[in-house]
Amino acid sequence: MSAAHTLxxxxxxxxxxxxxxxxxxxxxxxxxxxxxxxxxxxxAGRQTKSASDFYAGGRQFTGFQNGLAVSGDYMSAASFLxxxxxxxxxxxxxxxxxxxxxxxxxxxxxxxxxxxxNSGRYTMGDVLAYRMRQRPxxxxxxxxxxxxxxxxxxxxxxxxxxxVSLLLGITSDFGKIVIVALVGVLMILYVxxxxxxxxxxxxxxxxxxxxxxxxxxxxLILLKFNFNISDLLGTAASNSGKGAAFLEPGLKYGxxxxxxxxxxxxxxxxxxxxxxxxxxLIRFYTVPTAKAARxxxxxxxxxxxxxxxxxxxxxxxxxxxxxPGDIIASNKAGNTAAPLAALEIGGGSGxxxxxxxxxxxxAVAFATILAVVAGLTLASSSSFAHDIYxxxxxxxxATEKEEVRAAxxxxxxxGIVSIxxxxxxxxxxxxxxxxxxxxxxxxxxLPTILYSLFWKRFTTQGALWSIYxxxxxxxxxxxxxxxxxxxxxxxxxxxxxxxxxxENPGLISIPLGFLLGWLGSVIGKEKPDTDKxxxxxxxxxxxxxxx
Amino acid sequence: xxxxxxxPEGRSDTSPAQPTTEAFNAVQAxxxxxxxxxxxxxxxxxxxxxxxxxxxxxxxxxxxxGGFMSTKVVGNINMALVLGLAQFATTFLIAVLYSRxxxxxxxxxxxxxxxxxxxxx
Numbered sequence: 001m002s003a004a005h006t007l008x009x010x011x012x013x014x015x016x017x018x019x020x021x022x023x024x025x026x027x028x029x030x031x032x033x034x035x036x037x038x039x040x041x042x043x044a045g046r047q048t049k050s051a052s053d054f055y056a057g058g059r060q061f062t063g064f065q066n067g068l069a070v071s072g073d074y075m076s077a078a079s080f081l082x083x084x085x086x087x088x089x090x091x092x093x094x095x096x097x098x099x100x101x102x103x104x105x106x107x108x109x110x111x112x113x114x115x116x117x118n119s120g121r122y123t124m125g126d127v128l129a130y131r132m133r134q135r136p137x138x139x140x141x142x143x144x145x146x147x148x149x150x151x152x153x154x155x156x157x158x159x160x161x162x163x164v165s166l167l168l169g170i171t172s173d174f175g176k177i178v179i180v181a182l183v184g185v186l187m188i189l190y191v192x193x194x195x196x197x198x199x200x201x202x203x204x205x206x207x208x209x210x211x212x213x214x215x216x217x218x219x220l221i222l223l224k225f226n227f228n229i230s231d232l233l234g235t236a237a238s239n240s241g242k243g244a245a246f247l248e249p250g251l252k253y254g255x256x257x258x259x260x261x262x263x264x265x266x267x268x269x270x271x272x273x274x275x276x277x278x279x280x281l282i283r284f285y286t287v288p289t290a291k292a293a294r295x296x297x298x299x300x301x302x303x304x305x306x307x308x309x310x311x312x313x314x315x316x317x318x319x320x321x322x323x324p325g326d327i328i329a330s331n332k333a334g335n336t337a338a339p340l341a342a343l344e345i346g347g348g349s350g351x352x353x354x355x356x357x358x359x360x361x362x363a364v365a366f367a368t369i370l371a372v373v374a375g376l377t378l379a380s381s382s383s384f385a386h387d388i389y390x391x392x393x394x395x396x397x398a399t400e401k402e403e404v405r406a407a408x409x410x411x412x413x414x415g416i417v418s419i420x421x422x423x424x425x426x427x428x429x430x431x432x433x434x435x436x437x438x439x440x441x442x443x444x445x446l447p448t449i450l451y452s453l454f455w456k457r458f459t460t461q462g463a464l465w466s467i468y469x470x471x472x473x474x475x476x477x478x479x480x481x482x483x484x485x486x487x488x489x490x491x492x493x494x495x496x497x498x499x500x501x502x503e504n505p506g507l508i509s510i511p512l513g514f515l516l517g518w519l520g521s522v523i524g525k526e527k528p529d530t531d532k533x534x535x536x537x538x539x540x541x542x543x544x545x546x547x
Numbered sequence: 548x549x550x551x552x553x554x555p556e557g558r559s560d561t562s563p564a565q566p567t568t569e570a571f572n573a574v575q576a577x578x579x580x581x582x583x584x585x586x587x588x589x590x591x592x593x594x595x596x597x598x599x600x601x602x603x604x605x606x607x608x609x610x611x612x613g614g615f616m617s618t619k620v621v622g623n624i625n626m627a628l629v630l631g632l633a634q635f636a637t638t639f640l641i642a643v644l645y646s647r648x649x650x651x652x653x654x655x656x657x658x659x660x661x662x663x664x665x666x667x668x
Contacts, residue, residue: 092609092627092628092631093609095628095631096606096609098631099602099605099631099634099635100602102634102635102638103598103602103634103638105638105642106595106598106638106641106642106645107595109642109645110591110594110595110641110645111591111595114649229624230621230622230623230624231622231623233622233623233624233628234622234623237623244617244623244625247617247623247625247627247628248613248616248617248625248627249609249610249613249616249627250609250610250613253610254610254613260610260611263606263609263610264606264607264610267602267603267606268603268606271599271602290657291654294646294649297642298642298646301638301639301642302639305635305638305639308635309635454588530572531568531571531572534568534571534572534574534575535568535571537575537584538571538574538575538580538660538664539571541580541583541584541587541653541657542580542583542657542658542660542661542664543657543661544566544574544660544661544664544665545563545564545565545566545664545665545668546563547562547563
């Protein structure tokens, strides 16, 4: 249990009292979403017969549908709770997340989405291992898929824990475990029954709910300030107690030379991470052609861009209408700023309007977490079944049925692991946690994706050095960073083994991943497989023989 | 909801017919494919370098040009916010530019090669 909850119970109680009068409403909204999505899942499950249905939703979604689903998969609790919180606490510095998360889509659009759609089948590993010796590279791709997804899961589970304590006022760990377990069970159901088809529909529903909920709060905040953004920003600045500095870069990262490097590190990880996220990449297999994949990304850029513009209003709005002490008191990392702002804008704690808005926003956040968690679980269980089980363990001899069965069992296992992890990351800003997943993805996956697609001389050794080098350096640097130990906001605040000063490892591990991929290819006797490269290059640019 | 079309019926994903290794090598070495590759790379690569540089410039300005970034533009809206919003604008713009380039310059060439190769299988 965090110190904040025992030191400043007042806000916690205020929010909880506001909520508790309307707890039936909150539970009804949660339950409605759960019932609706389970219904979709069962219905999608009935149509899931082949491996292609399970992994790729039958490849028959339209560009728009998939664009919506990609947005749903991408706008996680990090975007919704984390960015609003980071802006509410640190002002302008929190805005970097919005910008980086969006600009990153250009890497996916220009370099990755279409070639990947043309040359892969079910997983990121399909493309990574295309030109290489299958077993070692598939193993590496599966490992990094699972590690990246688990980092990302950790962030979502932290978000779930935050919501529970805010809404149900449960300061005992029991309530949190119940909710985290519920999230885990639901995600296992979504994925095992509905496969990619069910998961895609859940993402679409969630994206619509999230955009609608965010629009509503943004509108109400703007209304309060008569749609005068300058006024809103001015109020946020003075209310934060930090004056004009609140609207300028540097409040969180500007203090020292090291923290400035941390800002650069975060910036690089955000912009290069997206195109290496397995749960995003496999979404491009759900559409029939590369053109449709391009259309998906364009829709996603539009939807996600609009959403991140609203996070500015949400974050600065929270700073303008809430007492800064209250935001920190409720959650040290600011993760509850958005729901608290909803409570306040609806009339404050104790008011019916406030309670309703709080319930709506919390239900939206809950839906967001559930959907993203399902997407992550699908990505990692697909990769386990298709890359590791079918191609490594069974050496390509498993039947479709056996492969899908393995994916379902892997889903159950990953569900259990993420429930267990749910207890760990309580007071970390969920946007910061997701940024770690981005750093790992950009270090371990992106170099190999780009080299595979565009560099003739890339070899198996290069791929392995890059994946394992990027993966282990980024994970180890996080382990020895202030995220894990030494600071009051760390996972383990009471110990100190943080010799690496940056919270985000990207500045070191991303260049290292690229460097190792190049080095591993140029030294050693291995000749690149030119036949396979001809096949991959022609396929990836033309779509010849694409699945 | 905007997406009320029912999801498609399940279908199996049998491997599509694949051209031979020789065919892939021949196409890769052809002038037509070289032209497609050039149209793609000469557009996507410089543009990628450009937007990554522009984004990094923004990050560095945030870090090391505090005075400039805090310049007020209108009311409480300062240079930092304007440049941040400019990142949004350029992202939308580049997405549009690339999609137009792809539709006019890449898709027809790719389609021509693909249909010929698949007809030969």
